[in-house]
Amino acid sequence: MNTSIEIPIRDEGDTATIYAGDYLNKLSGEKIERECRKRIEGGCKTLVVNFRETEIVNSIGVSILLGVIDAASQSDTSVIFSEVSKDTSQLFEMLGLTKHVVLQ
Protein backbone atom coordinates (compact mmCIF):
# COMPACT_ATOMS: atom_id res chain seq x y z
CA MET A 1 0.00 0.00 0.00
CA ASN A 2 1.17 3.52 -0.74
CA THR A 3 2.24 4.98 2.56
CA SER A 4 4.46 7.70 1.18
CA ILE A 5 1.59 10.06 0.36
CA GLU A 6 1.40 13.25 2.39
CA ILE A 7 -2.06 14.00 3.72
CA PRO A 8 -2.50 17.76 4.21
CA ILE A 9 -3.56 18.40 7.80
CA ARG A 10 -3.78 21.61 9.78
CA ASP A 11 -3.72 21.37 13.56
CA GLU A 12 -4.97 24.39 15.53
CA GLY A 13 -5.50 23.96 19.24
CA ASP A 14 -7.94 21.10 19.74
CA THR A 15 -9.23 21.34 16.18
CA ALA A 16 -7.71 19.40 13.31
CA THR A 17 -8.58 20.03 9.68
CA ILE A 18 -7.85 17.27 7.25
CA TYR A 19 -8.11 17.76 3.49
CA ALA A 20 -9.66 14.72 1.85
CA GLY A 21 -8.43 15.45 -1.69
CA ASP A 22 -8.98 12.48 -3.95
CA TYR A 23 -6.98 10.05 -1.81
CA LEU A 24 -10.19 9.27 -0.06
CA ASN A 25 -11.51 7.16 -2.93
CA LYS A 26 -8.72 4.61 -2.96
CA LEU A 27 -7.25 2.08 -0.59
CA SER A 28 -4.64 4.76 0.17
CA GLY A 29 -7.48 6.68 1.85
CA GLU A 30 -6.94 4.43 4.85
CA LYS A 31 -4.08 6.76 5.65
CA ILE A 32 -6.55 9.61 6.12
CA GLU A 33 -8.47 7.41 8.54
CA ARG A 34 -5.29 6.58 10.45
CA GLU A 35 -4.35 10.25 10.72
CA CYS A 36 -7.84 11.09 11.99
CA ARG A 37 -7.71 8.27 14.55
CA LYS A 38 -4.36 9.60 15.76
CA ARG A 39 -5.90 13.07 16.32
CA ILE A 40 -8.96 11.60 18.06
CA GLU A 41 -6.83 9.48 20.36
CA GLY A 42 -4.68 12.56 20.96
CA GLY A 43 -7.68 14.34 22.47
CA CYS A 44 -8.74 16.45 19.49
CA LYS A 45 -12.21 17.94 20.20
CA THR A 46 -13.23 18.90 16.67
CA LEU A 47 -12.24 17.10 13.52
CA VAL A 48 -12.93 18.92 10.28
CA VAL A 49 -12.82 17.00 7.03
CA ASN A 50 -12.52 19.45 4.16
CA PHE A 51 -13.87 18.43 0.74
CA ARG A 52 -12.69 21.50 -1.18
CA GLU A 53 -10.54 19.37 -3.48
CA THR A 54 -12.89 16.40 -3.58
CA GLU A 55 -14.97 16.17 -6.74
CA ILE A 56 -16.90 13.03 -5.86
CA VAL A 57 -16.87 10.54 -2.99
CA ASN A 58 -17.13 6.91 -4.02
CA SER A 59 -17.94 3.87 -1.89
CA ILE A 60 -14.37 3.45 -0.68
CA GLY A 61 -14.47 7.08 0.40
CA VAL A 62 -17.74 6.57 2.26
CA SER A 63 -16.36 3.49 4.00
CA ILE A 64 -13.30 5.44 5.13
CA LEU A 65 -15.44 8.32 6.39
CA LEU A 66 -17.54 5.79 8.34
CA GLY A 67 -14.31 4.61 9.93
CA VAL A 68 -13.60 8.18 11.02
CA ILE A 69 -17.14 8.60 12.34
CA ASP A 70 -16.88 5.31 14.22
CA ALA A 71 -13.60 6.35 15.84
CA ALA A 72 -15.01 9.76 16.80
CA SER A 73 -18.14 8.23 18.30
CA GLN A 74 -15.99 6.32 20.76
CA SER A 75 -14.61 9.54 22.21
CA ASP A 76 -16.28 12.91 22.46
CA THR A 77 -14.85 14.30 19.26
CA SER A 78 -17.32 15.99 16.95
CA VAL A 79 -16.86 15.60 13.21
CA ILE A 80 -17.55 18.39 10.72
CA PHE A 81 -17.60 17.95 6.95
CA SER A 82 -16.85 21.27 5.30
CA GLU A 83 -17.03 22.61 1.74
CA VAL A 84 -19.03 19.58 0.58
CA SER A 85 -20.41 19.88 -2.97
CA LYS A 86 -24.16 19.76 -3.51
CA ASP A 87 -24.13 16.29 -5.08
CA THR A 88 -21.98 14.89 -2.34
CA SER A 89 -24.06 16.41 0.42
CA GLN A 90 -27.18 14.88 -1.11
CA LEU A 91 -25.42 11.54 -1.14
CA PHE A 92 -24.33 11.91 2.50
CA GLU A 93 -27.89 12.75 3.37
CA MET A 94 -29.32 9.68 1.64
CA LEU A 95 -26.73 7.36 3.13
CA GLY A 96 -27.31 8.64 6.64
CA LEU A 97 -23.85 10.10 7.23
CA THR A 98 -25.43 13.42 8.14
CA LYS A 99 -26.95 11.70 11.18
CA HIS A 100 -23.42 11.47 12.60
CA VAL A 101 -21.68 14.59 11.37
CA VAL A 102 -22.37 18.29 10.87
CA LEU A 103 -22.21 19.61 7.32
CA GLN A 104 -20.76 23.08 7.12
Next chain:
Amino acid sequence: MQEQQQQKLIHTFSALADIGQEVAHKNNFQEMIQTSLHLLLGSLAIMRGGVARYSKFGHELNFLAVRGLGDDFPLSASLEMSDEREFLNTGMSDIELSQAKMLAFFQRYQKVLDRKRIEMIMPLIVRDQLVGIVFLGEKATGEPFTKEDKAVIQAMARHIGVGIHQRNLMAELNRRAEENRQLYEGMRMTYKDTVRAFATAIDCKDKYTEGHSVRVGRYSEIIAEELEWKEEEIEGVAVAGYLHDVGKLTVEKTIINAPYRINAKESKELNKHPGVGYEILLPIQHPYADVPLAAKYHHERLDGRGYPDGLKDNEIPYIAKIVSLADSFDAMTTDRPYKRRRPFNEVIEDMHRNAGTQFAPELVRAFCSGILKEVTGENKSRRFRRLLGPEYMEAEGLEMSLKDALNGMNATKPLTLIASG
Protein backbone atom coordinates in the same frame (compact mmCIF):
# COMPACT_ATOMS: atom_id res chain seq x y z
CA MET B 1 -35.83 14.05 -3.22
CA GLN B 2 -35.69 12.46 -6.63
CA GLU B 3 -32.30 14.06 -7.22
CA GLN B 4 -31.05 12.53 -3.99
CA GLN B 5 -32.36 9.11 -5.00
CA GLN B 6 -30.49 9.45 -8.24
CA GLN B 7 -27.23 10.32 -6.45
CA LYS B 8 -27.61 7.23 -4.34
CA LEU B 9 -28.37 5.03 -7.31
CA ILE B 10 -25.29 6.21 -9.18
CA HIS B 11 -23.22 5.70 -6.06
CA THR B 12 -24.42 2.12 -5.63
CA PHE B 13 -24.00 1.23 -9.27
CA SER B 14 -20.45 2.55 -9.39
CA ALA B 15 -19.63 0.42 -6.36
CA LEU B 16 -20.99 -2.62 -8.16
CA ALA B 17 -18.93 -1.83 -11.25
CA ASP B 18 -15.81 -1.18 -9.15
CA ILE B 19 -16.08 -4.44 -7.23
CA GLY B 20 -16.31 -6.40 -10.50
CA GLN B 21 -13.16 -4.68 -11.76
CA GLU B 22 -11.45 -5.22 -8.46
CA VAL B 23 -12.07 -8.98 -8.39
CA ALA B 24 -11.23 -9.46 -12.05
CA HIS B 25 -8.04 -7.43 -12.19
CA LYS B 26 -6.37 -7.13 -8.80
CA ASN B 27 -3.39 -9.40 -8.39
CA ASN B 28 -2.95 -8.83 -4.69
CA PHE B 29 -5.59 -10.96 -2.98
CA GLN B 30 -5.42 -9.22 0.38
CA GLU B 31 -5.82 -5.77 -1.17
CA MET B 32 -8.63 -7.04 -3.36
CA ILE B 33 -10.58 -8.27 -0.34
CA GLN B 34 -9.87 -5.12 1.67
CA THR B 35 -11.01 -2.88 -1.19
CA SER B 36 -14.07 -5.04 -1.81
CA LEU B 37 -15.11 -4.70 1.81
CA HIS B 38 -14.76 -0.90 1.58
CA LEU B 39 -16.90 -0.91 -1.55
CA LEU B 40 -19.55 -3.11 0.03
CA LEU B 41 -19.77 -1.08 3.24
CA GLY B 42 -19.49 2.26 1.46
CA SER B 43 -22.12 1.49 -1.17
CA LEU B 44 -24.89 1.40 1.46
CA ALA B 45 -23.05 3.19 4.27
CA ILE B 46 -22.90 0.16 6.53
CA MET B 47 -21.09 1.01 9.75
CA ARG B 48 -19.08 -2.17 10.21
CA GLY B 49 -18.43 -5.55 8.73
CA GLY B 50 -15.98 -8.27 7.79
CA VAL B 51 -15.17 -10.82 5.13
CA ALA B 52 -14.17 -14.29 6.28
CA ARG B 53 -12.84 -17.14 4.19
CA TYR B 54 -14.01 -20.65 4.99
CA SER B 55 -11.54 -23.50 5.10
CA LYS B 56 -13.34 -26.76 4.43
CA PHE B 57 -10.51 -28.81 5.87
CA GLY B 58 -10.26 -27.08 9.21
CA HIS B 59 -13.98 -26.17 9.34
CA GLU B 60 -12.71 -22.74 10.14
CA LEU B 61 -13.62 -19.20 9.25
CA ASN B 62 -10.73 -16.78 8.97
CA PHE B 63 -11.34 -13.08 8.63
CA LEU B 64 -9.50 -11.59 5.69
CA ALA B 65 -10.71 -8.04 6.30
CA VAL B 66 -12.69 -6.30 9.02
CA ARG B 67 -13.90 -2.74 9.49
CA GLY B 68 -15.15 -1.19 12.69
CA LEU B 69 -15.20 -4.44 14.64
CA GLY B 70 -12.52 -3.46 17.12
CA ASP B 71 -9.34 -5.16 18.23
CA ASP B 72 -11.14 -7.69 20.42
CA PHE B 73 -13.06 -9.27 17.56
CA PRO B 74 -12.01 -12.92 17.09
CA LEU B 75 -10.32 -13.25 13.71
CA SER B 76 -11.06 -16.93 13.36
CA ALA B 77 -14.04 -19.03 14.27
CA SER B 78 -14.96 -22.66 13.84
CA LEU B 79 -18.00 -23.97 12.05
CA GLU B 80 -19.88 -27.19 12.71
CA MET B 81 -20.71 -29.54 9.86
CA SER B 82 -24.36 -28.76 10.56
CA ASP B 83 -23.66 -25.03 10.12
CA GLU B 84 -22.02 -25.66 6.77
CA ARG B 85 -24.98 -27.76 5.66
CA GLU B 86 -27.40 -25.10 6.83
CA PHE B 87 -25.53 -22.35 4.98
CA LEU B 88 -25.46 -24.44 1.81
CA ASN B 89 -29.20 -25.03 2.15
CA THR B 90 -29.87 -21.34 2.61
CA GLY B 91 -27.76 -20.51 -0.43
CA MET B 92 -26.47 -17.06 -1.13
CA SER B 93 -29.11 -15.06 0.60
CA ASP B 94 -29.04 -12.85 3.63
CA ILE B 95 -29.53 -14.27 7.09
CA GLU B 96 -30.69 -11.78 9.68
CA LEU B 97 -29.11 -12.51 12.96
CA SER B 98 -32.35 -12.22 14.84
CA GLN B 99 -33.67 -15.15 12.82
CA ALA B 100 -30.67 -17.40 12.94
CA LYS B 101 -30.38 -18.20 16.61
CA MET B 102 -30.93 -21.91 16.14
CA LEU B 103 -27.72 -22.39 14.18
CA ALA B 104 -24.95 -23.92 16.27
CA PHE B 105 -22.60 -21.24 14.98
CA PHE B 106 -24.72 -18.40 16.33
CA GLN B 107 -25.30 -20.05 19.63
CA ARG B 108 -21.56 -20.28 20.03
CA TYR B 109 -20.74 -16.75 18.86
CA GLN B 110 -23.96 -14.94 19.79
CA LYS B 111 -22.37 -12.83 22.52
CA VAL B 112 -19.63 -11.38 20.39
CA LEU B 113 -21.90 -10.90 17.37
CA ASP B 114 -24.42 -9.06 19.51
CA ARG B 115 -21.77 -6.95 21.17
CA LYS B 116 -20.38 -5.96 17.77
CA ARG B 117 -23.91 -5.24 16.56
CA ILE B 118 -23.66 -7.58 13.58
CA GLU B 119 -27.13 -7.56 12.01
CA MET B 120 -26.82 -9.66 8.95
CA ILE B 121 -24.60 -12.30 7.46
CA MET B 122 -24.41 -13.64 3.96
CA PRO B 123 -22.81 -16.98 3.12
CA LEU B 124 -20.57 -16.87 0.05
CA ILE B 125 -21.41 -19.88 -2.05
CA VAL B 126 -19.68 -20.64 -5.31
CA ARG B 127 -20.35 -23.83 -7.26
CA ASP B 128 -22.17 -25.37 -4.33
CA GLN B 129 -19.30 -24.76 -1.99
CA LEU B 130 -19.21 -22.49 0.99
CA VAL B 131 -16.12 -20.32 0.43
CA GLY B 132 -16.74 -17.66 3.05
CA ILE B 133 -19.16 -15.46 4.93
CA VAL B 134 -19.76 -11.71 4.91
CA PHE B 135 -20.71 -10.10 8.24
CA LEU B 136 -22.49 -6.76 8.25
CA GLY B 137 -23.44 -4.27 10.94
CA GLU B 138 -26.14 -1.58 10.87
CA LYS B 139 -26.59 1.11 8.27
CA ALA B 140 -25.57 4.69 9.05
CA THR B 141 -29.22 5.68 8.71
CA GLY B 142 -30.12 3.26 11.49
CA GLU B 143 -32.89 1.92 9.28
CA PRO B 144 -33.34 -1.79 8.53
CA PHE B 145 -32.00 -3.25 5.29
CA THR B 146 -34.51 -2.94 2.46
CA LYS B 147 -35.13 -5.53 -0.22
CA GLU B 148 -33.09 -3.41 -2.64
CA ASP B 149 -30.24 -3.17 -0.14
CA LYS B 150 -30.19 -6.93 0.17
CA ALA B 151 -30.10 -7.34 -3.60
CA VAL B 152 -27.10 -5.00 -3.79
CA ILE B 153 -25.34 -6.82 -0.97
CA GLN B 154 -25.99 -10.15 -2.64
CA ALA B 155 -24.62 -8.96 -5.99
CA MET B 156 -21.48 -7.57 -4.40
CA ALA B 157 -21.00 -10.60 -2.16
CA ARG B 158 -21.16 -12.81 -5.25
CA HIS B 159 -18.10 -11.01 -6.63
CA ILE B 160 -16.22 -11.42 -3.37
CA GLY B 161 -17.13 -15.11 -3.31
CA VAL B 162 -15.79 -15.59 -6.82
CA GLY B 163 -12.58 -13.79 -5.81
CA ILE B 164 -12.07 -16.16 -2.89
CA HIS B 165 -12.98 -19.18 -5.00
CA GLN B 166 -10.41 -18.20 -7.64
CA ARG B 167 -7.81 -17.83 -4.95
CA ASN B 168 -8.67 -21.28 -3.57
CA LEU B 169 -8.35 -22.82 -7.02
CA MET B 170 -4.95 -21.24 -7.48
CA ALA B 171 -3.77 -22.49 -4.10
CA GLU B 172 -5.07 -25.97 -4.86
CA LEU B 173 -3.35 -25.95 -8.23
CA ASN B 174 -0.06 -24.91 -6.66
CA ARG B 175 -0.43 -27.50 -3.94
CA ARG B 176 -1.02 -30.28 -6.49
CA ALA B 177 1.87 -29.16 -8.66
CA GLU B 178 4.13 -29.23 -5.60
CA GLU B 179 2.81 -32.64 -4.59
CA ASN B 180 3.46 -33.98 -8.09
CA ARG B 181 6.92 -32.51 -8.10
CA GLN B 182 7.71 -34.20 -4.79
CA LEU B 183 6.26 -37.48 -5.98
CA TYR B 184 8.29 -37.34 -9.15
CA GLU B 185 11.40 -36.34 -7.22
CA GLY B 186 10.86 -39.27 -4.88
CA MET B 187 10.46 -41.69 -7.75
CA ARG B 188 13.57 -40.36 -9.41
CA MET B 189 15.53 -40.79 -6.20
CA THR B 190 14.24 -44.35 -5.82
CA TYR B 191 15.18 -45.09 -9.40
CA LYS B 192 18.64 -43.61 -8.95
CA ASP B 193 19.21 -45.57 -5.74
CA THR B 194 18.10 -48.76 -7.48
CA VAL B 195 20.40 -48.09 -10.41
CA ARG B 196 23.34 -47.45 -8.09
CA ALA B 197 22.57 -50.60 -6.12
CA PHE B 198 22.52 -52.54 -9.38
CA ALA B 199 25.81 -51.03 -10.48
CA THR B 200 27.37 -52.06 -7.20
CA ALA B 201 25.96 -55.58 -7.60
CA ILE B 202 27.43 -55.80 -11.10
CA ASP B 203 30.80 -54.61 -9.88
CA CYS B 204 30.82 -57.12 -7.02
CA LYS B 205 30.89 -59.93 -9.51
CA ASP B 206 34.19 -58.74 -10.90
CA LYS B 207 36.69 -58.39 -8.12
CA TYR B 208 39.43 -57.01 -10.38
CA THR B 209 37.39 -54.18 -11.77
CA GLU B 210 35.79 -53.00 -8.58
CA GLY B 211 33.78 -49.84 -9.11
CA HIS B 212 33.93 -50.13 -12.91
CA SER B 213 30.21 -49.56 -13.56
CA VAL B 214 30.02 -46.66 -11.17
CA ARG B 215 33.03 -45.00 -12.83
CA VAL B 216 31.66 -45.62 -16.35
CA GLY B 217 28.46 -43.95 -15.17
CA ARG B 218 30.43 -40.95 -13.95
CA TYR B 219 32.55 -40.67 -17.11
CA SER B 220 29.46 -40.95 -19.32
CA GLU B 221 27.88 -38.19 -17.26
CA ILE B 222 30.96 -35.99 -17.68
CA ILE B 223 30.93 -36.45 -21.48
CA ALA B 224 27.25 -35.47 -21.62
CA GLU B 225 27.98 -32.46 -19.42
CA GLU B 226 30.76 -31.39 -21.76
CA LEU B 227 28.31 -31.70 -24.64
CA GLU B 228 26.07 -29.31 -22.65
CA TRP B 229 23.12 -31.66 -22.67
CA LYS B 230 20.02 -30.99 -20.61
CA GLU B 231 19.93 -32.16 -17.02
CA GLU B 232 17.62 -35.12 -17.55
CA GLU B 233 19.57 -36.21 -20.62
CA ILE B 234 22.77 -36.17 -18.58
CA GLU B 235 21.06 -38.27 -15.93
CA GLY B 236 19.91 -40.71 -18.60
CA VAL B 237 23.45 -41.16 -19.94
CA ALA B 238 24.76 -41.67 -16.41
CA VAL B 239 22.18 -44.40 -15.82
CA ALA B 240 23.16 -46.04 -19.11
CA GLY B 241 26.77 -46.03 -17.89
CA TYR B 242 25.88 -47.52 -14.53
CA LEU B 243 23.94 -50.35 -16.13
CA HIS B 244 25.92 -51.04 -19.30
CA ASP B 245 27.44 -54.29 -17.97
CA VAL B 246 24.32 -55.61 -16.26
CA GLY B 247 24.44 -58.63 -18.58
CA LYS B 248 27.62 -59.75 -16.82
CA LEU B 249 25.43 -60.88 -13.93
CA THR B 250 24.71 -64.02 -15.97
CA VAL B 251 28.29 -64.72 -17.06
CA GLU B 252 30.29 -67.34 -15.13
CA LYS B 253 32.20 -65.69 -12.36
CA THR B 254 35.35 -67.67 -13.25
CA ILE B 255 35.40 -66.14 -16.72
CA ILE B 256 34.95 -62.61 -15.48
CA ASN B 257 37.57 -63.06 -12.79
CA ALA B 258 40.06 -65.09 -14.87
CA PRO B 259 43.52 -63.84 -13.90
CA TYR B 260 44.75 -64.36 -17.45
CA ARG B 261 43.71 -63.50 -20.98
CA ILE B 262 40.60 -65.62 -21.59
CA ASN B 263 40.47 -68.13 -24.47
CA ALA B 264 38.16 -68.02 -27.48
CA LYS B 265 35.40 -70.09 -25.91
CA GLU B 266 35.39 -68.04 -22.75
CA SER B 267 35.51 -64.91 -24.81
CA LYS B 268 32.41 -66.00 -26.72
CA GLU B 269 30.62 -66.52 -23.42
CA LEU B 270 31.69 -63.12 -22.13
CA ASN B 271 30.65 -61.39 -25.36
CA LYS B 272 27.07 -62.40 -24.76
CA HIS B 273 26.79 -59.85 -21.96
CA PRO B 274 25.64 -56.87 -24.10
CA GLY B 275 22.74 -58.84 -25.56
CA VAL B 276 21.80 -60.29 -22.17
CA GLY B 277 21.98 -56.79 -20.65
CA TYR B 278 19.61 -55.52 -23.29
CA GLU B 279 17.14 -58.32 -22.51
CA ILE B 280 17.31 -57.51 -18.80
CA LEU B 281 16.84 -53.76 -19.26
CA LEU B 282 14.24 -53.78 -22.02
CA PRO B 283 11.16 -54.63 -19.90
CA ILE B 284 12.00 -51.95 -17.31
CA GLN B 285 10.23 -48.61 -17.62
CA HIS B 286 13.18 -46.19 -17.58
CA PRO B 287 12.52 -42.49 -17.21
CA TYR B 288 15.17 -42.03 -19.89
CA ALA B 289 15.25 -43.35 -23.43
CA ASP B 290 17.86 -45.71 -24.87
CA VAL B 291 19.26 -47.20 -21.66
CA PRO B 292 18.80 -50.78 -23.00
CA LEU B 293 20.41 -49.80 -26.34
CA ALA B 294 23.46 -48.47 -24.52
CA ALA B 295 23.92 -51.85 -22.87
CA LYS B 296 23.48 -53.70 -26.15
CA TYR B 297 25.89 -51.67 -28.23
CA HIS B 298 28.59 -50.45 -25.87
CA HIS B 299 31.15 -52.79 -27.48
CA GLU B 300 30.46 -51.65 -31.03
CA ARG B 301 33.10 -49.63 -32.91
CA LEU B 302 32.72 -46.94 -35.55
CA ASP B 303 34.62 -49.06 -38.07
CA GLY B 304 32.21 -51.99 -37.66
CA ARG B 305 34.73 -54.27 -35.97
CA GLY B 306 32.93 -54.33 -32.64
CA TYR B 307 30.34 -56.73 -31.29
CA PRO B 308 27.62 -58.07 -31.00
CA ASP B 309 26.30 -56.83 -34.39
CA GLY B 310 29.30 -55.18 -36.05
CA LEU B 311 27.32 -51.96 -36.51
CA LYS B 312 29.02 -49.01 -38.17
CA ASP B 313 29.12 -45.35 -37.13
CA ASN B 314 25.65 -44.07 -37.94
CA GLU B 315 24.02 -47.36 -37.03
CA ILE B 316 25.31 -47.17 -33.46
CA PRO B 317 23.01 -45.32 -31.03
CA TYR B 318 24.66 -42.15 -29.79
CA ILE B 319 24.28 -43.08 -26.14
CA ALA B 320 26.14 -46.35 -26.81
CA LYS B 321 29.03 -44.39 -28.32
CA ILE B 322 29.30 -42.34 -25.15
CA VAL B 323 29.22 -45.37 -22.87
CA SER B 324 31.71 -47.17 -25.12
CA LEU B 325 34.24 -44.34 -24.77
CA ALA B 326 33.70 -44.15 -21.01
CA ASP B 327 34.02 -47.93 -20.73
CA SER B 328 37.26 -48.10 -22.72
CA PHE B 329 38.69 -45.12 -20.84
CA ASP B 330 38.07 -46.88 -17.53
CA ALA B 331 39.57 -50.13 -18.86
CA MET B 332 42.74 -48.27 -19.83
CA THR B 333 43.01 -46.26 -16.62
CA THR B 334 42.56 -49.08 -14.08
CA ASP B 335 44.85 -51.97 -13.25
CA ARG B 336 43.81 -55.37 -14.59
CA PRO B 337 45.01 -58.73 -13.29
CA TYR B 338 47.26 -59.18 -16.31
CA LYS B 339 48.02 -55.57 -17.06
CA ARG B 340 48.81 -52.41 -15.09
CA ARG B 341 47.13 -49.22 -16.13
CA ARG B 342 48.89 -47.04 -18.63
CA PRO B 343 50.13 -43.50 -18.00
CA PHE B 344 47.45 -40.87 -18.50
CA ASN B 345 49.13 -39.17 -21.46
CA GLU B 346 49.37 -42.50 -23.32
CA VAL B 347 45.69 -43.13 -22.71
CA ILE B 348 44.89 -39.75 -24.26
CA GLU B 349 47.12 -40.52 -27.24
CA ASP B 350 45.38 -43.86 -27.62
CA MET B 351 41.92 -42.29 -27.61
CA HIS B 352 43.12 -39.69 -30.10
CA ARG B 353 44.56 -42.34 -32.37
CA ASN B 354 41.37 -44.39 -32.28
CA ALA B 355 39.04 -41.46 -32.79
CA GLY B 356 37.18 -42.17 -35.99
CA THR B 357 37.82 -45.89 -35.97
CA GLN B 358 36.76 -46.99 -32.51
CA PHE B 359 35.42 -43.83 -30.92
CA ALA B 360 33.32 -40.94 -32.15
CA PRO B 361 35.81 -38.05 -32.59
CA GLU B 362 33.48 -35.38 -31.20
CA LEU B 363 33.08 -37.42 -28.03
CA VAL B 364 36.84 -37.85 -27.63
CA ARG B 365 37.14 -34.12 -28.13
CA ALA B 366 34.48 -33.38 -25.50
CA PHE B 367 36.08 -35.80 -23.06
CA CYS B 368 39.62 -34.45 -23.61
CA SER B 369 38.39 -30.90 -23.24
CA GLY B 370 36.77 -31.86 -19.92
CA ILE B 371 40.03 -33.36 -18.68
CA LEU B 372 42.06 -30.37 -19.91
CA LYS B 373 39.78 -27.97 -18.03
CA GLU B 374 40.59 -29.79 -14.82
CA VAL B 375 44.33 -30.01 -15.58
CA THR B 376 44.54 -26.27 -16.25
CA GLY B 377 42.39 -25.46 -13.23
CA GLU B 378 39.58 -23.93 -15.29
CA ASN B 379 37.23 -26.52 -13.79
CA LYS B 380 37.65 -26.82 -10.02
CA SER B 381 35.31 -29.76 -9.41
CA ARG B 382 38.16 -32.36 -9.14
CA ARG B 383 35.92 -34.93 -10.77
CA PHE B 384 38.77 -36.75 -12.56
CA ARG B 385 41.15 -36.47 -9.60
CA ARG B 386 38.58 -38.20 -7.43
CA LEU B 387 38.09 -41.03 -9.90
CA LEU B 388 41.70 -41.53 -10.97
CA GLY B 389 43.75 -40.44 -7.96
CA PRO B 390 45.75 -37.21 -7.77
CA GLU B 391 49.13 -38.71 -8.67
CA TYR B 392 47.78 -40.14 -11.90
CA MET B 393 46.79 -36.65 -12.98
CA GLU B 394 50.44 -35.55 -12.65
CA ALA B 395 51.50 -37.72 -15.64
CA GLU B 396 54.26 -36.11 -17.63
CA GLY B 397 53.17 -34.58 -20.92
CA LEU B 398 49.47 -34.92 -20.11
CA GLU B 399 48.56 -31.34 -20.92
CA MET B 400 50.53 -31.58 -24.17
CA SER B 401 48.81 -34.81 -25.20
CA LEU B 402 45.42 -33.28 -24.48
CA LYS B 403 46.17 -30.18 -26.53
CA ASP B 404 47.61 -32.28 -29.37
CA ALA B 405 44.50 -34.44 -29.36
CA LEU B 406 42.19 -31.45 -29.35
CA ASN B 407 44.13 -29.67 -32.12
CA GLY B 408 44.45 -32.83 -34.20
CA MET B 409 40.76 -33.55 -34.07
CA ASN B 410 39.67 -30.01 -34.65
CA ALA B 411 41.72 -29.83 -37.83
CA THR B 412 40.94 -32.45 -40.38
CA LYS B 413 39.66 -35.69 -39.02
CA PRO B 414 36.20 -36.36 -40.45
CA LEU B 415 33.46 -37.58 -38.14
CA THR B 416 33.23 -40.92 -39.87
CA LEU B 417 36.43 -42.58 -40.77
CA ILE B 418 36.12 -46.24 -41.34
CA ALA B 419 39.25 -48.35 -41.53
CA SER B 420 39.54 -50.30 -44.72
CA GLY B 421 39.74 -54.07 -44.40
